[in-house]
Amino acid sequence: MNYIRQARYDDIDRIAEILVFNYRLNFYQIFHDDGFYFEELTVAKQKACYANELEKILVYDDGVVKGFIQTENAEVKKLFVEPVLQGNSIGSELLKYAIEEKKVNFLWALEKNTRAIAFYKRHGFDITNEKKYEEDTTEFLVRMER
Numbered sequence: 001m002n003y004i005r006q007a008r009y010d011d012i013d014r015i016a017e018i019l020v021f022n023y024r025l026n027f028y029q030i031f032h033d034d035g036f037y038f039e040e041l042t043v044a045k046q047k048a049c050y051a052n053e054l055e056k057i058l059v060y061d062d063g064v065v066k067g068f069i070q071t072e073n074a075e076v077k078k079l080f081v082e083p084v085l086q087g088n089s090i091g092s093e094l095l096k097y098a099i100e101e102k103k104v105n106f107l108w109a110l111e112k113n114t115r116a117i118a119f120y121k122r123h124g125f126d127i128t129n130e131k132k133y134e135e136d137t138t139e140f141l142v143r144m145e146r
Helices: 009-031 032-040 043-050 088-099 115-121
Strands: 005-006 059-062 067-070 075-081 106-110 126-133 140-145
Touching: 005 088, 009 032, 009 043, 009 067, 043 067, 059 088, 067 088, 075 088, 088 115, 106 115, 115 126, 115 140
Parallel strands: 075 106
Antiparallel strands: 005 059, 059 067, 067 075, 106 140, 126 140
């Protein structure tokens, strides 16, 4: 059964909530920026950011939105699953759908995010020689391609 569909306006709360929780869980320990992670990165502010991005977002919805993938052209821009539901193939299903239906074939991953890199490798992505700085940081992003 396919639970993946185009995001709608009434999904924005869940999309923002999933993003905020994942950013804090996965990236705070790397960047240690209290101002960003606890003042700037709020559900309310993220809702405003995503209101005009819905056409680029697919959600996994089996009655509750449990994850989302944002794509643009052939790039995976974001892929997040509700933290307590990770490991249940939701991210895999979203990525597989985006590969098949949206023809995604590359992404940028934070070099220190070894868990995400391992996930993408399991799905046919490999790290290229291309790197760039994460905006306003000294951390690198690595390009991964299928």
